[in-house]
Amino acid sequence: MQYRVLVVDDSPFMRKLISDMIESDPDFRVIGTAKNGFEAIELVQELRPDVVTLDVEMPGMSGLETLEKILKTYPVPVLMFSSQTERGAGVTIAALEMGAVDFLHKPSGILTVERVRDELLYKLKAAAKVRVPRLAAPSTARRTEEPPVAAINRSQRTEKAASPSRNFYHLFAIGTSTGGPRALQTVLTALPEDFPNPILIVQHMPPKFTRSLARRLNDLAKIHVTEAEDGQVIEGGVAYLAPGGYHMEAVFEEPRTYRIVLNQKPPRNGHRPSVDVLFESVSRLPHLHLHYIIMTGMGSDGARALLAAKQKGAASTIAEAEETCVVFGMPKAAIALGGVDYVLPLDKIADKMIALSRN
Numbered sequence: 520m521q522y523r524v525l526v527v528d529d530s531p532f533m534r535k536l537i538s539d540m541i542e543s544d545p546d547f548r549v550i551g552t553a554k555n556g557f558e559a560i561e562l563v564q565e566l567r568p569d570v571v572t573l574d575v576e577m578p579g580m581s582g583l584e585t586l587e588k589i590l591k592t593y594p595v596p597v598l599m600f601s602s603q604t605e606r607g608a609g610v611t612i613a614a615l616e617m618g619a620v621d622f623l624h625k626p627s628g629i630l631t632v633e634r635v636r637d638e639l640l641y642k643l644k645a646a647a648k649v650r651v652p653r654l655a656a657p658s659t660a661r662r663t664e665e666p667p668v669a670a671i672n673r674s675q676r677t678e679k680a681a682s683p684s685r686n687f688y689h690l691f692a693i694g695t696s697t698g699g700p701r702a703l704q705t706v707l708t709a710l711p712e713d714f715p716n717p718i719l720i721v722q723h724m725p726p727k728f729t730r731s732l733a734r735r736l737n738d739l740a741k742i743h744v745t746e747a748e749d750g751q752v753i754e755g756g757v758a759y760l761a762p763g764g765y766h767m768e769a770v771f772e773e774p775r776t777y778r779i780v781l782n783q784k785p786p787r788n789g790h791r792p793s794v795d796v797l798f799e800s801v802s803r804l805p806h807l808h809l810h811y812i813i814m815t816g817m818g819s820d821g822a823r824a825l826l827a828a829k830q831k832g833a834a835s836t837i838a839e840a841e842e843t844c845v846v847f848g849m850p851k852a853a854i855a856l857g858g859v860d861y862v863l864p865l866d867k868i869a870d871k872m873i874a875l876s877r878n
Contacts, residue, residue, distance in 0.1 A: 520546075521548050522546060522547050522569040522644075523548055523550045523570075524549050524550065524643065525550060525552070525559070525562055526538050526541070526552045526571075527552070527558075527577075528552075528572075528573075528600065529555060529574060529578060534554070540632070540640070543640075546640075547643060550568055559585050559589065560585065560588050563592070564592060567593070569647050570596045570646050571589065571596070571598070572600060573585060573586060573597050573600065575602065575611055582599065582610070583610055583613055583617070586599070586619055587617060590618045590653065591653065594652060594653045596620045596646040597651075598623065598639075599614045599622040599623075600622070600623060600625050601623070601624060602624070608727040611728065612700060612728065615701060616704060618651060618652070618701070620642075620651070621645070621646060621698075623638050623642060624725070645817050684754060685753075685755070685776070687715055687754075687756075689809075689810060689876050690777070690801065690808075691719070691810045691811075691872060692798055692801045692809070693719070693814065694721045694794030694798065694811075694812070694816070694849065695816050696790075696818065696820065697816050697845055698815035699722045699815060700732055702843075704735075704736060705865050705866060706814075706865070706868050706869045706872075707736055707739070707740040709870070710741065712742060714742050714756055714876070715756055715876060716756070717755055717756070717758070717777075718742075719761075719801065720759065720760045720761065721767060721797045722792075726762060729763040732760060736758070736760070743757040743758065745757065746759075746760050747767055747779045749765075749779065751779045753777040759779060762781065763792070764783065765781040766781065766783070766787070766796040768799075768800035769797075769801050769804055770804075771804050771806075777804060793820055794824065797821075797824075799827070799828075802828040808875075809834055810834050810835045810837070810875055811837070812837040813837070813839065813849050814838075814839040814850065815845045815846055815848075815850070815865075816846055818848050818849060818852070819852035819853075821849055821853065823856065825853050825856075825858045826856045827858075835861065836858055836860045837863060837868060837871060838853050838861070838862050840862050842864060850862075
C-alpha cells in the first residue's frame with residue numbers, strides 16, 4: 520500500500536526538501552503541498568491524505584491553529600516539524616497535547632538531511648497506521664498567543680497543597696514515547712494533590728522539549744512535576760521527567776535516601792533517555808514497593824527491563840491497553856514477553872496507581 524501525504528510549510532525550499540525526502544521511499548506519495556494553514560485545511564478535505572506534515576510556526580494561521588481545524592474537520596495523523604527554539608518546543612508540546620501524532624526537527628544542514636529523512640520515513644510509517652479521534656470543540660489546548668511554556672505567575676495559580684516528603688514506601692517508574700505527552704497529561708492530572716509517592720518518567724524526547732513538557736505538566740497537575748537534575752534527592756509527591764539527551768537512574772544512599780543520577784552513556788535501544796536504563800536502576804532500589812508502567816510508544820524500549828523487574832519481585836507491572844495507545848509498540852512488546860501484570864486503558868492507570876499506593 521502506498522501512503523498519500525500532504526506537506527504544509529510556508530517555505531518553498533522546505534516544501535520541496537520534505538517532499539523529496541518523503542518520495543525517496545516508494546511507500547509514500549506526496550499528493551499536494553500547502554504554503555499556509557488556509558490552503559492546508561482546503562486540501563485536507565479535498566485530497567483526503569493518509570498523513571500530513573505540518574510546520575509548527577507559520578505566518579497567518581499558525582501551525583497550532585491549523586492542526587486544531589484539521590482535527591475538528593477531517594481527523595488525520597499529523598507530524599509536526601518543529602524548530603529547536605524554546606518557543607518552538609513549547610508550541611510543539613501544545614500540538615502533541617492537542618492530538619498531533621509526533622514531531623521532528625527541521626533539517627538545518629546537509630549533514631542532518633539524511634538523519635531527518637530516515638526519522639521522517641520511520642515516523643510517517645507509524646503515523647499512517649494511527650487512528651485519530653475527532654477533536655472535540657471547544658479545544659482545551661492553549662492558543663499560540665499564550666505559549667504553554669510562558670513564565671508562570673504563581674500568585675495566580677493554585678499552589679500545590681502537599682509539601683514533598685522523603686518518607687514514602689512506593690515508587691513508580693513510567694516509560695513512554697509516541698503519544699506520551701497526552702498520555703502523561705491524562706495520568707498525572709488524575710492523581711490527587713496528596714499522592715504520597717515519587718514518579719520517575721522517561722519520555723523519548725530531545726533537550727528543551729522535556730523541559731517544556733515538564734513545565735506544562737506541572738501547570739496542569741495537582742502534584743509537582745519537574746525536569747530531573749543530576750544529584751536531586753527523590754521526594755514523595757513529585758514526578759521527575761528525564762531530560763532529553765540524558766539517561767536517568769535512581770540510586771540508594773544510606774540511611775534511607777534515594778537520589779537521581781543523570782549520565783550521557785551511549786543510547787540504549789536507540790534512545791537516550793532509555794526506559795530500560797531507568798527500569799533497571801529502579802529494580803535495584805531497596806526498602807520500596809516498586810511499580811513499572813509502560814505506555815504508548817514505538818519500538819520495545821523498556822520491555823526487557825520490565826520483565827526482569829517482574830522476575831525480581833516487582834510490586835506491579837502495568838501496560839497501557841491497545842485501544843488507548845497512539846502506537847501500540849512498547850506495551851505490546853512488554854505484554855509479549857510476559858512481564859505485565861495489568862493491561863489497562865489510559866484512563867484507568869491513575870486509579871490503579873492510587874489503589875496500589877494504599878497497599
